Amino acid sequence: MQSCKPLVLALALALPATTFAGPLSGDKVKIGILTDMSGVYASVGGKGSVIAAQMAIADFGGKVLDKPIELVSADHQNKADIGVGKAREWFDTQGVDMVNDLLNSGVGIAVQKLGAEKKRITINNGAGSTALTGKECSPYGIHYAFDTYALAKGTATALMKQGLDSWYFLQADYAFGAALQGDASKIVAATGGKVLGTVKHPLSSTDFSSYLIQAQDSKAKVVGLANAGADFVNAVKQAKEFGLKQTIAGLLVFDSDVKALGLNAAQGMKFTTAYSWELNPEMEVFGKKFFAKAGFMPTMDHAGVYSSTLHYLNAVKAAGTDDADAVMKKMRETKVNDFFAKNGVIREDGRMVHDMYLVEVLKPSESKGAWDQLKLLATIPGEVAFKPLAGSECPLIKK
Known part of the structure; x- marks a missing residue:
């Protein structure tokens, strides 16, 4: 038995430290x-x-x-x-x-x-x-x-119901923009609308003038912004300065974006969100x-x-x-x-x-305070808002 002790000790030392750790790694x-x-x-x-x-x-x-x-x-x-x-x-x-x-x-x-x-x-x-x-x-x-499906589903469906059935997209040129534009395009097509074109812009763009000219020339009823954050804010501001007459659809809008734009520029815009303090x-x-x-x-x-x-x-x-x-x-x-x-x-x-929640930006006359920006139009049940599991491409799903 004595001869076995060095072997047992060597095996013990060779085992990973986590074997002897408590319930939390690193305590x-x-x-x-x-x-x-x-x-x-x-x-x-x-x-x-x-x-x-x-x-x-x-x-x-x-x-x-x-x-x-x-x-x-x-x-x-x-x-x-x-x-x-x-x-x-x-x-x-x-x-x-x-x-x-x-x-x-x-x-x-x-x-x-x-x-x-x-x-x-x-x-x-x-x-x-x-x-x-x-x-x-x-x-x-x-x-x-x-996710991009839920955002596009709520906003595109609402605008299509208003007869805004032709779309042109300004898309951030990376995975998020492609997913958002793709999901919105499918929803527009599935509800009887047409996508007349898409133009891609680099992340962190500062000049949207050439993209907005293409959107205007398309004659689409809706210009869908498949971007977010400062890109979205800059695109909307420049569209207003440019005098764009088409409806602007923000496909991913945050409360901070509305604040940055101000109610004068953003009033009447409809978008889908997961949260706002006002809801x-x-x-x-x-x-x-x-x-x-x-x-x-x-x-x-x-x-x-x-x-x-x-x-x-x-x-x-x-x-x-x-x-x-x-x-x-x-x-x-x-x-x-x-x-x-x-x-x-x-x-x-x-x-x-x-x-998820479909909201609309208030008119300045409707706002009661600095962060009073939105009103609730509809609650979208989760099973409606998000892509059904049956349509998932996830390899973890057992078909």
Whole structure:
């Protein structure tokens, strides 16, 4: 028996350290917010996403399973290589368990792939591409706040009902813009409309004049803006200055965009959203609490970061571990019930299904305050708003 001891000791030392670890890797839970801090989408996510995550951690109690919760953040600069590099560093050397926000679809898709490789949970809130729950789906990936299908479905359907049945698109030239334009085009065609053309513009464009001339020359009834953030704001401002007569459809609009435009420029615009502080009393409570910390009202991205971070922490607590497979199981089993979603469900393709809202921008005369910008036109049930699971291209779905 004595001769066996060195062999037993050698085997024990060879086993991974996690075999002997407690329920939490690194004896804590570590969350990363990877977002646009300085670019075209900074007002959509940026420091507001960090504040939202901090609020969720504080409201949870600051600890999980009697261990600390740590938050780190970084600017991906809207570049997939920078986003993946930072996420890899977090996963490999800093013990980050979950990455949230991932504002920008190119970054979101790339980091979700890395998360699948590393078996780490990634939650996309600011990214919109339906590829995240389609061909690029991951067993560790969640698409939480909105996607291009739901946004296009609500807005395009509403405008088509008004007889606005010919469209021309200005599209941000990357994965998100292509997905948003593609989803909107399919909905327009399916409801009897026509797409008369599309012009692509680089991310962070400052001069939209040539694109707007092409849109005007198309004679389309609707100019659909398949872009977001500062690109959307600049396109709308320049369209107004240019005297564009066609209806402008914002296919991804945030409260911060309406604020940047002002009600004079944005009044009457209809769009689809997952959240606004004005939609119901629960959303208002969160909005005012966020405002007190940030100095501005939250976007649907900020609201999604808060809700999904809290849902993640509750799942870690319920699972008794931060093991990604165990936590994902709890996140899928447990419905989301908070100010952001009622009976929200995370499907097997990673899509969190919840109600969406069709809204209209108020006239200046209707507004009662600085952030009183929107009125609710319709609530779109989640099962209607989001692409049916039966039509998913996700390879995880059993056909």
